[in-house]
Amino acid sequence: MEKNLNLSLKVWRQKNAKDKGQFETYKVNDISTDMSFLEMFDVLNERLIVDGKEPIAFDHDCREGICGMCSMFINGRPHGPKQGVTTCQLHMRSFNDGDTIVVEPWRASPFPVIKDLVVDRSAFDRIISAGGFISINTGNAQDANSLPIPKDDADESFAAASCIGCGACVAACKNASAMLFVSAKVSQLALLPQGQPERKQRVMEMVAQMDSEGFGSCTNTGACSAECPKEISLTHIARMNRDYISAELSSTK
Amino acid sequence: MTSKLDSKIPEGNLEQKWTKYRSTVPLVNPANKRSLEVLIIGSGLAGASAAASLAELGYKVKVFCFQDSARRAHSIAAQGGINAAKNYQNDGDSTYRLFYDTIKGGDYRAREANVYRLAEVSANIIDQCVASGVPFAREYGGLLSNRSFGGTQVQRTFYAAGQTGQQLLLGAYSGLQRQVGMGNVKMYARHEMLEVVTIDGVCRGIIARDLTTGNLERHFGHAVLLCTGGYGNVFYLSTNAMGSNVTAAWKAHKKGAMMANPCFTQIHPTCIPVSGDHQSKLTLMSESLRNDGRIWVPAKKEDAVALRENRIKPNDIKEEDRDYYLERRYPAFGNLVPRDVASRAAKERCDAGFGVNKTGEAVFLDFAFNTIRYGNMEATKKGMHNPTQDQIVEMGRAVVKEKYGNLFDMYQQITGVNPYEQPMMIYPAVHYTMGGLWVDYNLMTNIPGLYALGEANFSEHGANRLGASALMQGLADGYFVIPYTIGAYLNKEIMTKAIPTDHEAFVAAENKVKGTIDQLMGIKGTKSVDYFHKRLGLIMWNKCGMARSSEELTKAISDIQTLRKEFWSDVRVPGDANEMNSELEKAVRVADFLELGELMCKDALTRNESCGGHFREEYQTEEGEAMRDDENYKYVAAWEYFEGNTWELHKEDLVYENIKIAQRSYK
Ligand SMILES: Cc1cc2nc3c(=O)[nH]c(=O)nc-3n(C[C@H](O)[C@H](O)[C@H](O)COP(=O)(O)OP(=O)(O)OC[C@H]3O[C@@H](n4cnc5c(N)ncnc54)[C@H](O)[C@@H]3O)c2cc1C
Ligand code: SF4
Ligand code: FES
Numbered sequence: 005m006e007k008n009l010n011l012s013l014k015v016w017r018q019k020n021a022k023d024k025g026q027f028e029t030y031k032v033n034d035i036s037t038d039m040s041f042l043e044m045f046d047v048l049n050e051r052l053i054v055d056g057k058e059p060i061a062f063d064h065d066c067r068e069g070i071c072g073m074c075s076m077f078i079n080g081r082p083h084g085p086k087q088g089v090t091t092c093q094l095h096m097r098s099f100n101d102g103d104t105i106v107v108e109p110w111r112a113s114p115f116p117v118i119k120d121l122v123v124d125r126s127a128f129d130r131i132i133s134a135g136g137f138i139s140i141n142t143g144n145a146q147d148a149n150s151l152p153i154p155k156d157d158a159d160e161s162f163a164a165a166s167c168i169g170c171g172a173c174v175a176a177c178k179n180a181s182a183m184l185f186v187s188a189k190v191s192q193l194a195l196l197p198q199g200q201p202e203r204k205q206r207v208m209e210m211v212a213q214m215d216s217e218g219f220g221s222c223t224n225t226g227a228c229s230a231e232c233p234k235e236i237s238l239t240h241i242a243r244m245n246r247d248y249i250s251a252e253l254s255s256t257k
Numbered sequence: 258m259t260s261k262l263d264s265k266i267p268e269g270n271l272e273q274k275w276t277k278y279r280s281t282v283p284l285v286n287p288a289n290k291r292s293l294e295v296l297i298i299g300s301g302l303a304g305a306s307a308a309a310s311l312a313e314l315g316y317k318v319k320v321f322c323f324q325d326s327a328r329r330a331h332s333i334a335a336q337g338g339i340n341a342a343k344n345y346q347n348d349g350d351s352t353y354r355l356f357y358d359t360i361k362g363g364d365y366r367a368r369e370a371n372v373y374r375l376a377e378v379s380a381n382i383i384d385q386c387v388a389s390g391v392p393f394a395r396e397y398g399g400l401l402s403n404r405s406f407g408g409t410q411v412q413r414t415f416y417a418a419g420q421t422g423q424q425l426l427l428g429a430y431s432g433l434q435r436q437v438g439m440g441n442v443k444m445y446a447r448h449e450m451l452e453v454v455t456i457d458g459v460c461r462g463i464i465a466r467d468l469t470t471g472n473l474e475r476h477f478g479h480a481v482l483l484c485t486g487g488y489g490n491v492f493y494l495s496t497n498a499m500g501s502n503v504t505a506a507w508k509a510h511k512k513g514a515m516m517a518n519p520c521f522t523q524i525h526p527t528c529i530p531v532s533g534d535h536q537s538k539l540t541l542m543s544e545s546l547r548n549d550g551r552i553w554v555p556a557k558k559e560d561a562v563a564l565r566e567n568r569i570k571p572n573d574i575k576e577e578d579r580d581y582y583l584e585r586r587y588p589a590f591g592n593l594v595p596r597d598v599a600s601r602a603a604k605e606r607c608d609a610g611f612g613v614n615k616t617g618e619a620v621f622l623d624f625a626f627n628t629i630r631y632g633n634m635e636a637t638k639k640g641m642h643n644p645t646q647d648q649i650v651e652m653g654r655a656v657v658k659e660k661y662g663n664l665f666d667m668y669q670q671i672t673g674v675n676p677y678e679q680p681m682m683i684y685p686a687v688h689y690t691m692g693g694l695w696v697d698y699n700l701m702t703n704i705p706g707l708y709a710l711g712e713a714n715f716s717e718h719g720a721n722r723l724g725a726s727a728l729m730q731g732l733a734d735g736y737f738v739i740p741y742t743i744g745a746y747l748n749k750e751i752m753t754k755a756i757p758t759d760h761e762a763f764v765a766a767e768n769k770v771k772g773t774i775d776q777l778m779g780i781k782g783t784k785s786v787d788y789f790h791k792r793l794g795l796i797m798w799n800k801c802g803m804a805r806s807s808e809e810l811t812k813a814i815s816d817i818q819t820l821r822k823e824f825w826s827d828v829r830v831p832g833d834a835n836e837m838n839s840e841l842e843k844a845v846r847v848a849d850f851l852e853l854g855e856l857m858c859k860d861a862l863t864r865n866e867s868c869g870g871h872f873r874e875e876y877q878t879e880e881g882e883a884m885r886d887d888e889n890y891k892y893v894a895a896w897e898y899f900e901g902n903t904w905e906l907h908k909e910d911l912v913y914e915n916i917k918i919a920q921r922s923y924k
Contacts, residue, residue, distance in 0.1 A: 128326065129327070143385075
C-alpha cells in the first residue's frame with residue numbers, strides 16, 4: 005500500500021568538468037512510495053527552481069530501464085539497492101521513512117563528470133566503433149531463414165545483447181574495468197554464425213580500444229555482474245578471454 | 258489537390274511502381290557522392306539505418322541526437338515486435354495482405370503506393386537485421402519465431418522477447434558506429450537541432466546547440482533528413498521517452514514544411530494506469546500481451562465498486578460475473594482488435610462506471626486462462642498424466658515468463674503487484690503520432706532538400722497505426738527507401754559546392770535561435786517549465802484525446818492560446834544558456850508543443866468525421882462505433898504555417914485504385 009516518506013538526500017553537486025564539486029544536503033518530504041526514484045528528483049528539482057536555485061542535472065530518458073541513460077550511484081551502489089533494476093525503475097517503496105540517501109555520479113576516470121550527476125560515457129561508443137559489429141552493407145543479406153541458429157545459442161546471444169550500455173559495471177568495479185560491457189557485445193556476436201568471420205579480429209580490436217580509453221583490468225571480483233541492472237553474466241567475460249587468447253595465439257599481424 | 262502538394266507517385270501498376278521507379282531513379286556516381294554532405298537528425302531506427310546505408314554508399318554524413326549516445330534513441334524502448342510479410346508460418350500472408358491490413362487498419366487514410374512499397378521491402382528488413390546480428394526469437398528447429406498483433410489474422414510479427422526495439426536499434430547502431438569508425442559518419446551526440454537553414458527556398462543546413470557547452474553551431478548539408486521521432490509528449494504523459502519532442506519538425510514547419518494530419522494520435526490500450534500527480538511518464542505493456550491476456554471488467558457495477566474500495570480481489574469475481582467486453586463486442590477479432598477500437602472500448606466501460614482501480618480508470622488484462630492452457634500443453638509434452646493444479650500453474654507460468662518475462666518484471670517494479678498471481682491493471686495512454694511532416698513518395702517534404710523519415714513523417718499509417726508497423730516503417734525508410742530516392746534530388750546537386758556557414762542565411766538562423774533562447778532565459782518568471790507542460794497535457798488529453806467534440810476543441814484552442822501567453826510571461830528557466838541546462842532544453846521544446854497543440858486541435862476540429870484514432874463524438878453510430886465520411890474527408894490534411902500562428906489547409910486527395918473502401922469492421 006502507498007505510504008509517504010520524509011527523506012534526507014546528500015547529492016553530489018559539481019558545476020562543470022573543472023569544478024571540484026561537493027555534497028549538498030536536501031530534505032524532501034511527503035514522497036509517495038509509488039514514486040520512482042527519478043520522480044522524487046523531479047519533485048526536488050521543481051522546488052529548487054521555484055526557490056530560484058539551480059536544479060540537479062542528471063541523465064535519463066526512457067524511464068523504462070531500457071535506454072541506459074540514467075546513472076546514479078545510490079548509497080554506494082550503481083542504480084541503488086535493488087538487484088536487476090535501473091535507477092529509473094527503482095521505486096521509493098525500497099526506502100524507509102527517515103532514510104538518508106547518498107547520490108553520486110559514476111566514479112571512473114574514463115567517465116569524466118560533465119555536471120552534477122551527468123558523466124561522459126562516449127568511450128563506450130568508441131569501443132563499439134572499433135569492432136562491435138558485423139561488417140555487412142545494406143542490401144547484402146540472404147533470406148533470414150536460410151541460416152538456422154540453435155535456439156539455445158540464439159537465447160544466449162540475446163541475453164548478452166540485452167546490455168543497455170549504462171556503465172554501472174564500470175562504476176561498480178574498483179579497477180573501473182569495462183570487461184562486462186565489452187564481453188557482452190563480443191559474446192553476442194561470437195554465439196552467432198554471422199559473427200564468425202570477424203570473430204578474432206573483433207575481440208582484438210575492441211580490447212585494444214578498451215585499453216586505450218583507460219579502463220582498468222579485470223581481477224575477477226564480479227562486482228560488475230552483481231550490480232548490472234540487466235544481470236549480464238560473468239560467463240561472457242570468460243568466453244571473451246578464451247577468444248582473446250586464441251586470437252592472440254593465431255595472430256599473424 | 259493544390260499545386261503545393263505533389264505526391265510524386267510513380268505511374269504504373271501498384272505492384273510495379275517501386276521496382277520500376279527504383280531501377281530508373283537517377284543515380285549519383287561514387288566520385289560525386291564523396292562531395293555530397295547529408296545531415297541526419299536523429300539516430301533512432303530511421304536515422305541510424307539511413308546514416309549507415311548512405312555512408313556505405315559514399316555520402317559524407319553527419320548524425321545528431323540529443324541523448325549522450327546514438328544507441329539511446331527512443332526506438333530502443335519498442336517492445337513487441339516488427340511486422341514483415343515473410344509468410345514463414347504458411348498462414349496465408351503476402352505482400353498484398355500486409356498492404357491491405359495496413360490500409361484498412363489505418364482506416365483508409367494512407368496512400369496506397371507508399372504502403373505497398375512498405376509491405377514489399379518488409380521482408381528485406383528481417384534479412385538485413387538477422388545478417389547484422391539481431392538475435393530474434395527462434396523455435397527449437399532454429400528458425401525464426403512469429404507472434405500475432407492486433408488488426409491482423411496472420412502471425413507475421415518478429416520479436417526478441419519484449420525488447421524488439423532494443424535489438425533492432427542496437428543492430429542499426431552497430432552499423433552506424435562502424436561507419437563512424439571508418440570516418441564516413443561524424444557523430445554529434447548531446448546536440449539538439451534548433452533551426453533549419455534555407456536559401457532561396459531550398460534546405461541548406463541546420464543550427465544545432467551543443468547541449469554540453471551551450472554553443473550554437475552551424476552545419477551545412479546538401480540534404481537534411483529529419484528522423485526525429487513522434488510528438489506524443491505534447492500530452493505531457495505518454496509512453497514516449499522524457500526527451501521526445503516536436504522541435505525539429507516544428508522548426509521545419511515554421512520554415513514552410515507542411516504538417517500533415519497532426520491530430521491523428523494513437524492512444525494505446527494497454528498501459529500501466531496513472532498512479533498519482535507525481536507521474537512523469539506512462540509505461541506501455543506491449544500489445545503482444547493481448548495474444549495471451551484476456552481483457553475484462555466486472556459485469557456488475559457493485560463488484561467494480563468493491564474492487565475500487567479494496568473490499569474484494571479480482572480473483573474473487575466468478576467467471577460468469579466477468580465481462581470480456583472485447584470478445585463480446587468483436588467476436589471475430591476479440592482481444593486482437595486494433596488499438597483505437599480497444600482503447601475506446603476501455604474508456605466506454607470505465608465511463609460507464611466499471612473501472613477497477615481507485616481512480617476508476619483501469620481494466621484487467623488477465624493471463625490466468627492462458628497460463629492454464631500452457632500448463633496443460635507442457636504436461637502433455639512431458640507425458641504427465643495427472644498433474645496437480647499447482648504443477649499446471651507452475652509450468653504455465655514458466656511459459657508466460659519466457660515470452661514476456663521482462664514486461665512482467667517491469668509491471669511488478671512499477672506497481673508493486675505480482676502479475677503472475679493477479680491480473681494486470683491497464684488503461685489507454687498516448688503512444689504514437691501518425692501525423693507528422695508531409696512528405697512525397699521520395700520522403701521529401703515540400704521544402705526541396707529537406708526529408709522526413711520514421712515517426713516524424715505522416716506517411717504510412719493513415720489514421721491508426723497497426724502494432725509492430727512503426728519499427729518496420731523506420732527501417733524501411735532508412736535502409737531501403739531513402740538510399741534510392743535521395744538520388745532523385747542529389748543528382749541535381751552535384752555542382753553545388755558546400756556553402757560556407759558565414760553565409761547570411763546561417764547568420765540569420767543562428768541569431769533567431771539565440772533570440773529565442775535569450776527571451777526564454779530573460780523571462781525569469783515564477784513557474785517551472787513542467788508546470789506549463791502538465792497543464793498543456795491536461796488540455797490535450799481531456800479535449801483532444803480519445804474522444805473529441807467541436808465544443809471542447811474550440812475551448813481547447815483558446816485555453817492553449819491563454820496558456821501560451823502565460824508561459825511566455827511567467828516561465829522560469831534557471832541557470833545559464835552557456836552550459837548544460839536541462840531546464841532550457843525543456844523550455845525550448847515546450848514552447849513548440851504550445852504551438853503544435855493548437856494546430857492539432859484545429860485539425861481535429863476541421864475533420865468532421867470519426868476515423869482511426871480520431872473520434873469525434875458527433876460522428877458515431879448508435880452502438881458507439883466510429884462513422885467515417887469518405888465523401889468529404891478522404892484526404893490528407895496538410896497545414897501550411899503563417900507568421901503569428903495562423904494556418905492554411907491544403908488537401909491531398911487519397912485515391913484508392915486497388916482496395917475497395919469499406920466500413921472497417923472487426924466484428
Ligand atoms: C514504449 C513504446 C513501445 C513501442 N513498441 C513498438 C513495437 O513493438 N513495434 C513497433 O513497430 N513500434 C513500436 N513503437 C513505436 C516505435 O518505437 C517508434 O515509432 C519508432 O521507434 C520511432 O523511430 P524513429 O527512428 O522515427 O524515432 P526515434 O527512435 O524516436 O528517434 C528520434 C531521434 O531523434 C533525435 N532527435 C529528436 N529531436 C531532435 C533534435 N531537435 N535535435 C537532434 N536530435 C533530435 C533523438 O535524439 C533520437 O535519436 C513503440 C513506441 C513506444 C513509445
Ligand atoms: S554490462 Fe550491465 S552494467 Fe555494464 S553497461 Fe551493460 S547493462 Fe550496464
Ligand atoms: S532512463 Fe532509460 S534506462 Fe533509465
